Amino acid sequence: MSMTRRAFGLGLVGASAAATGGYLYLRGTPLFRDPALLTGFVGGEKKAFLANPRTIDALAGAGFALNGRQAGSVEMVRAPELLAQSPDFLWPSSSVMVEIARENNVQVRRSQVVLNSPIVVYSWSNVVDGLIKAGTAARDAAGHATIDLLAFLKAVLADATWASLGVGELFGKARITATDPNLSNSGFMFAGLAANLLAGDVATPAVLGSVAGDVESLFRRMGYKSHSSGSLFEDYLAGGPGAYPMVVGYENQLVEWIIADPERWVRVAKSANRPVALYPVPTVYSAHPLLSLKPGADGLIEALTSSELQNIAWADHGFRGPLGAPGTASHPDVAAMVPERLDAITPMPEASVMLALLARLAA
Structure with missing residues (x-):
C-alpha cells in the first residue's frame, strides 16, 4: 500500500456503518440513536472483523461506528503523517506498541488488550x-x-x-x-x-x-x-x-x-x-490493545470487550480473548487445530x- 493511500486511509467499514446509522435513525424511537463515528488506524489482520456485518451491528448497538483505516502497527504509533490525522483511536497488534506510542508523545487516554492471537x-x-x-x-x-x-x-x-x-x-x-x-x-x-x-x-x-x-x-x-x-x-x-x-x-x-x-x-x-x-x-502472544486517544473513544474498549463482540471475534475470525483463551463456539473444521491453551x-x-x-x- 502506498503512503498516499495510507495517508488518506481506507474506510473499511464506513459505508456499512453509515447504512446502519441511517437505519437506526429511521427507526425514530428514543431507544435508537445515531452511532458516534470514530476514525482510527487498525492492523490489517483485523480488516475482516471490522467489516463483518455482525460486528458493525453490535458496535452500532453500543453506540459506535468505526472508520478503521489500515496501517501497520509500528507505523501507526510512530509515523507523523498518520498521527497528524488526529485519530480517535489506534488498534495495533502488540502491547509493546502502547509503550512505544507513549515514548513517541502520543497522548494515550486509556489502553486495554481486546484480542489475542x-x-x-x-x-x-x-x-x-x-x-x-x-x-x-x-x-x-x-x-x-x-x-x-x-x-x-x-x-x-x-x-x-x-x-x-x-x-x-x-x-x-x-x-x-x-x-x-x-x-x-x-x-x-x-x-x-x-x-x-x-x-x-x-x-x-x-x-x-x-x-x-x-x-x-x-x-x-x-x-x-x-x-x-x-x-x-x-x-x-x-x-x-x-x-x-x-x-x-x-x-x-x-x-x-x-x-x-x-x-x-x-x-x-x-x-x-x-x-x-x-x-x-x-x-x-500478539495482544491487540485498543488505544483511546480522545474522550469519545473511551467507551469503545467496553464495547469491544463485551461478550457479544468477543464471541463474534472468536466464532467468525478466530481471535482469542484478552486472557488468551479460545471462545466457546464450536468450529468442527478447526477444533483439532487450535490448542486450548x-x-x-x-x-x-x-x-x-x-x-x-x-x-x-x-x-
Whole structure:
C-alpha cells in the first residue's frame, strides 16, 4: 500500500456503518440513536472483523461506528503523517506498541488488550512432514504441530539446505519470511522472538549487541518483506510451498480463512499439500490493545470487550480473548487445530530493546 493511500486511509467499514446509522435513525424511537463515528488506524489482520456485518451491528448497538483505516502497527504509533490525522483511536497488534506510542508523545487516554492471537509459523504439510522426520518439528499429544524455532533459525543462519532438513523437494537454502518489522507487527513480534531465542532468555540491552547481527541476517535473507500481515498471508496461500515454504503470521489467520469458506477447506484438506500452522516453542502472544486517544473513544474498549463482540471475534475470525483463551463456539473444521491453551510463552523484550533492534534492522 502506498503512503498516499495510507495517508488518506481506507474506510473499511464506513459505508456499512453509515447504512446502519441511517437505519437506526429511521427507526425514530428514543431507544435508537445515531452511532458516534470514530476514525482510527487498525492492523490489517483485523480488516475482516471490522467489516463483518455482525460486528458493525453490535458496535452500532453500543453506540459506535468505526472508520478503521489500515496501517501497520509500528507505523501507526510512530509515523507523523498518520498521527497528524488526529485519530480517535489506534488498534495495533502488540502491547509493546502502547509503550512505544507513549515514548513517541502520543497522548494515550486509556489502553486495554481486546484480542489475542499467538504468533505461529505457517507452512505446508509436505514441509512439516519432512521437518518432523528430521527432528526440527514434532506433533504434541493432541496432534498440534510444533517447531523448535531456535534450531530452525540456527539452521538458516548456517546456510542449511531444505534437503538437509528433510524437505528434499524444495530448492536451495532453508528460509522463513516475515513482514517488515519497522512497519508491521507480525515481523516486529518475530524479531523480538528471534532475539529472545538467540539470547537464551528475554533479550535485554546488555545482550542485544551479541544477537542483533544474527537477527539482522535472518531478515536480510528474506528478500522483499511485505508491509502487511494480511498481505503476506494471502501471498503464502497463493504462492504455495515453492514460493512461501514458511511464513510468520497469527494463529487466527488460518482459522478465519477456514471459517470463511468451510467447503473450500474440505477440498484443500484433501489435497496432497495443505496449509499447516506450526506453533513455535516458545512463542509470543500478539495482544491487540485498543488505544483511546480522545474522550469519545473511551467507551469503545467496553464495547469491544463485551461478550457479544468477543464471541463474534472468536466464532467468525478466530481471535482469542484478552486472557488468551479460545471462545466457546464450536468450529468442527478447526477444533483439532487450535490448542486450548499455550504454556510455552516468552515475553517480548522491553520497548527500548525493540526500538534499538528496529533501528538496526532499518539500517
